[in-house]
Amino acid sequence: MVNMTLAVPEELHRIIKKHTEIRWSEVARRAMQEQATKLEILDSITSKSKLTLKDAEEIGNKIKMGIAKRHGLI
Secondary structure, X not given: OOOOOOOOOXXXXXXXXXXXXXXXXXXHHHHHHHHHHHHHHHHHHHHOOOOOHHHHHHHHHHHHHHHHHHOOOO
């Protein structure tokens, strides 16, 4: 297994140090694994897509405009 060093904000470090009963490396490992699994699924889906980045941006803009109109923002 590979070792990794993480930088965390002081407030988070204070909380972590207070709770030594938690295996924080396992918490971090699980969170990273969950995120990596989600990314693998997204990579699998997008690898089959024929949309270009421009297409995706246009669709995203249309969705944002529709939401803004629905909420009376424009």
